[in-house]
Amino acid sequence: xxxxxxxxxxxxxxxxxxxxxxxxxxxxxxxxxxxxxxxxxxxxxxxxxxxxxxxxxxxxxxxxxxxxxxxxxxxxxxxxxxxxxxxxxxxxxxxxxxxxxxxxxxxxxxxxxxxxxxxxxxxxxxxxxxxxxxxxxxxxxxxxxxxxxxxxxxxxxxxxxxxxxxxxxxxxxxxxxxxxxxxxxxxxxxxxxxxxxxxxxxxxxxxxxxxxxxxxxxxxxxxxxxxxxxxxxxxxxxxxxxxxxxxxxxxxxxxxxxxxxxxxxxxxxxxxxxxxxxxxxxxxxxxxxxxxxxxxxxxxxxxxxxxxxxxxxxxxxxxxxxxxxxxxxxxxxxxxxxxxxxxxxxxxxxxxxxxxxxxxxxxxxxxxxxxxxxxxxxxxxxxxxxxxxxxxxxxxxxxxxxxxxxxxxxxxxxxxxxxxxxxxxxxxxxxxxxxxxxxxxxxxxxxxxxxxxxxxx
Amino acid sequence: xxxxxxxxxxxxxxxxxxxxxxxxxxxxxxxxxxxxxxxxxxxxxxxxxxxxxxxxxxxxxxxxxxxxxxxxxxxxxxxxxxxxxxxxxxxxxxxxxxxxxxxxxxxxxxxxxxxxxxxxxxxxxxxxxxxxxxxxxxxxxxxxxxxxxxxxxxxxxxxxxxxxxxxxxxxxxxxxxxxxxxxxxxxxxxxxxxxxxxxxxxxxxxxxxxxxxxxxxxxxxxxxxxxxxxxxxxxxxxxxxxxxxxxxxxxxxxxxxxxxxxxxxxxxxxxxxxxxxxxxxxxxxxxxxxxxxxxxxxxxxxxxxxxxxxxxxxxxxxxxxxxxxxxxxxxxxxxxxxxxxxxxxxxxxxxxxxxxxxxxxxxxxxxxxxxxxxxxxxxxxxxxxxxxxxxxxxxxxxxxxxxxxxxxxxxxxxxxxxxxxxxxxxxxxxxxxxxxxxxxxxxxxxxxxxxxxxxxxxxxxxxxxxxxxxxxxxxxxxxxxxxxxxxxxxxxxxxxxxxxxxxxxxxxxxxxxxxxxxxxxxxxxxxxxxxxxxxx
Numbered sequence: 001x002x003x004x005x006x007x008x009x010x011x012x013x014x015x016x017x018x019x020x021x022x023x024x025x026x027x028x029x030x031x032x033x034x035x036x037x038x039x040x041x042x043x044x045x046x047x048x049x050x051x052x053x054x055x056x057x058x059x060x061x062x063x064x065x066x067x068x069x070x071x072x073x074x075x076x077x078x079x080x081x082x083x084x085x086x087x088x089x090x091x092x093x094x095x096x097x098x099x100x101x102x103x104x105x106x107x108x109x110x111x112x113x114x115x116x117x118x119x120x121x122x123x124x125x126x127x128x129x130x131x132x133x134x135x136x137x138x139x140x141x142x143x144x145x146x147x148x149x150x151x152x153x154x155x156x157x158x159x160x161x162x163x164x165x166x167x168x169x170x171x172x173x174x175x176x177x178x179x180x181x182x183x184x185x186x187x188x189x190x191x192x193x194x195x196x197x198x199x200x201x202x203x204x205x206x207x208x209x210x211x212x213x214x215x216x217x218x219x220x221x222x223x224x225x226x227x228x229x230x231x232x233x234x235x236x237x238x239x240x241x242x243x244x245x246x247x248x249x250x251x252x253x254x255x256x257x258x259x260x261x262x263x264x265x266x267x268x269x270x271x272x273x274x275x276x277x278x279x280x281x282x283x284x285x286x287x288x289x290x291x292x293x294x295x296x297x298x299x300x301x302x303x304x305x306x307x308x309x310x311x312x313x314x315x316x317x318x319x320x321x322x323x324x325x326x327x328x329x330x331x332x333x334x335x336x337x338x339x340x341x342x343x344x345x346x347x348x349x350x351x352x353x354x355x356x357x358x359x360x361x362x363x364x365x366x367x368x369x370x371x372x373x374x375x376x377x378x379x380x381x382x383x384x385x386x387x388x389x390x391x392x393x394x395x396x397x398x399x400x401x402x403x404x405x406x407x408x409x410x411x412x413x414x415x416x417x418x419x420x421x422x423x424x425x426x427x428x429x430x431x432x433x434x435x436x437x438x439x440x441x442x443x444x445x446x447x448x449x450x451x452x453x454x455x456x457x
Numbered sequence: 458x459x460x461x462x463x464x465x466x467x468x469x470x471x472x473x474x475x476x477x478x479x480x481x482x483x484x485x486x487x488x489x490x491x492x493x494x495x496x497x498x499x500x501x502x503x504x505x506x507x508x509x510x511x512x513x514x515x516x517x518x519x520x521x522x523x524x525x526x527x528x529x530x531x532x533x534x535x536x537x538x539x540x541x542x543x544x545x546x547x548x549x550x551x552x553x554x555x556x557x558x559x560x561x562x563x564x565x566x567x568x569x570x571x572x573x574x575x576x577x578x579x580x581x582x583x584x585x586x587x588x589x590x591x592x593x594x595x596x597x598x599x600x601x602x603x604x605x606x607x608x609x610x611x612x613x614x615x616x617x618x619x620x621x622x623x624x625x626x627x628x629x630x631x632x633x634x635x636x637x638x639x640x641x642x643x644x645x646x647x648x649x650x651x652x653x654x655x656x657x658x659x660x661x662x663x664x665x666x667x668x669x670x671x672x673x674x675x676x677x678x679x680x681x682x683x684x685x686x687x688x689x690x691x692x693x694x695x696x697x698x699x700x701x702x703x704x705x706x707x708x709x710x711x712x713x714x715x716x717x718x719x720x721x722x723x724x725x726x727x728x729x730x731x732x733x734x735x736x737x738x739x740x741x742x743x744x745x746x747x748x749x750x751x752x753x754x755x756x757x758x759x760x761x762x763x764x765x766x767x768x769x770x771x772x773x774x775x776x777x778x779x780x781x782x783x784x785x786x787x788x789x790x791x792x793x794x795x796x797x798x799x800x801x802x803x804x805x806x807x808x809x810x811x812x813x814x815x816x817x818x819x820x821x822x823x824x825x826x827x828x829x830x831x832x833x834x835x836x837x838x839x840x841x842x843x844x845x846x847x848x849x850x851x852x853x854x855x856x857x858x859x860x861x862x863x864x865x866x867x868x869x870x871x872x873x874x875x876x877x878x879x880x881x882x883x884x885x886x887x888x889x890x891x892x893x894x895x896x897x898x899x900x901x902x903x904x905x906x907x908x909x910x911x912x913x914x915x916x917x918x919x920x921x922x923x924x925x926x927x928x929x930x931x932x933x934x935x936x937x938x939x940x941x942x943x944x945x946x947x948x949x950x951x952x953x954x955x956x957x958x959x960x961x962x963x964x965x966x967x968x969x970x971x972x973x974x975x976x977x978x979x980x981x982x983x984x985x986x987x988x989x990x991x992x993x
Binding site for chain 2: 301340355360361362366367370371373374377378382385386389390392393396397400404407408441442445446449
């Protein structure tokens, strides 16, 4: 990763190399393969603040995979000027680097620094779109509130230190986290959560998502919608393994329920596909938190699995949207009309992604959701499960609307969509991935179970 | 008896799926139609090993079981018994007939249409043969997508409304079903349906689970307050879509009652039987009355389906042998008859381009063979002796009378109303005036080919129903025996211990048992660790 960054840095400062960006996705893919096959026994590095285990390697592979797809997606980003092309990739990789660190760090301050590394690169990345004022608006919202959220997180760390006298997660794991024993530490933990809940766009920290998604260019939105959330999820998974007091869990459960409901209700009326996806991501954040709340190795493994599913589903649908947008403009639902005749493969992929987002079998969305529901019910959160399944029914309308526009309506003005062969084939691979994760989740889920079991020692 | 290791059910499920993929590479509308027809016929041939079905046992047969997701104890588990085999036979037989009946009806996007048709077959066979709850749910939901597309793409003028309503209604119903599945899993640690039937549950748990499942099934059936999606969907769907809806989809609801509600939650089924019976009677009477008032032929048949499915539900919830037998027979018979009726309306629509009764009157003179078919199928739908409709309704009637005379009388009123709307349809379509059918062509060979098998079935099942009854007999006996036994056991258990209830939070140890032993020891270790810490 460091090597990739160095090359990108050189590229961004030298004029000549600025346009050679085709190797980028392959580099990221290489990273994914490395991460997937790297050692899996827990190993500590850098004064015990950095741990390499199954979980971290899984999330690293996921980050790299997402990065590969995002950067492949961004190669044809037409809203980028020539001058800042390499910068764009540099910051994208920088942000991912932060996320990679995040997935391995096990010490609160290191977590904090990695988070900032990931966020600040993203703050720069977001407005890179042909001087579009909306992009700037979204970025400012995101950056300002993001800074506040992380500041609260930092403040939370101070409480944790005051309460527990350490910042190492494995030491924290041996301590009591009930409100009665140690109120200050629990409050601190709650505040520390906020920084990550903000990244996850969980209610009530979700309001940045629609503006950022809408404002940022399609390619950047694909990045911002997926990867930073992986970072947030991995930390939340590690922290929830501390088995914090029931107060925090209850609050999170309520947030999750509200997040699903509000996300889905707002999504019903959106016309801009990216805004719609933003609200859908708010709803999905609720689902993931459901697994976190359930806790236990099953719940955490289910949440991690859903993180994978979420990333793949979203990258798939964003990939389609990016292909459809001829000049980098935002796609509205009406633009999907008649997609079945202009680009049948993309229409099919869109349908697969949309049904996965609803959670219809046999796609990954269903399997992931089933795991989450099982773990939540097993821990006694019956009401949360009921809210979740009712939300599926709510969500069907707007996802189905996408499919309906693509399949049943004809275009008013017939336009031709040029899709390259690579564009189509990557889309098909992504859709196949969505179905694969739905039909054969066994091996990956087992791996995650082992990974989350380790967390409890 | 044919007893081979050939995985018949898997073949039946996946052959159409593979064919659907192959379909993508075939060009030319005609080739696609012929290909799908051949696939349908091969599918019928693949079904032949099912004739080796053992008539003497109530066990599940042709069982296939493979581990699918070990961590959650989900299996790929298929098998059929006397209740489901007939529905599978019907599903498979309908595939080639559906291809034939949409031969000239579907003019645009032929490839996608047949793709949907094949996927439907896959999902429907899957539903009736799945013995794992998750697998069942997957097929149950997967069926929605092709059906939705069928209505939304090839439907009538109001297709948007109809298809959305269909999708949202049925999906909303089954979401709570999913919650029930999850609850069952957490309670017992298994998704296997036969195993779940062996377990006993407390009454409150059964009650909630029954309600969650019954909602999904009642919407699918559809029973009275949840029926509004059906006329809309039927009217807008293309002929093949209507046929599949009426013949297969509606049966999934009643099949669900038989397969899940009765064996898994017997006490709750017993408790809610009066409610279900009331709703069923309302469905019969209300559906018939509304059918009498319809001007649109498809709507008329759609409401008649509501009434017919009311008969079926009634037959199930009187819990008498004859009633259940009649209910299953009627599921099959209604599938045959209503499928044929929709085909008849469809082929008339191709001539008149209208589904209004007023535009299709006085056919007997110009289309004698058509009128003949219509007459025979209407008589069967009414339940004329000699046709299959008579026999199944008779059985249900016996079952209902066994339960209560009052219900029996209401049932007979429902039957008479059925005569009223069918006669009205028949009289005006056959002999009404003015007739504008003077230059329409009578039934052609292709139409003969897809109507004749159904007509033969009408008479075969009407005159010699014994074989079909033999097939389902042992399974029903087993079902009712278990039901009778467990109904009492559950009541007994209810008095003795009330542990497993849905609303009481599961204790930690209870859920732990579900998890792997290594995890259990680990968590125990954790507990002791924290205990010692507290002590310190």
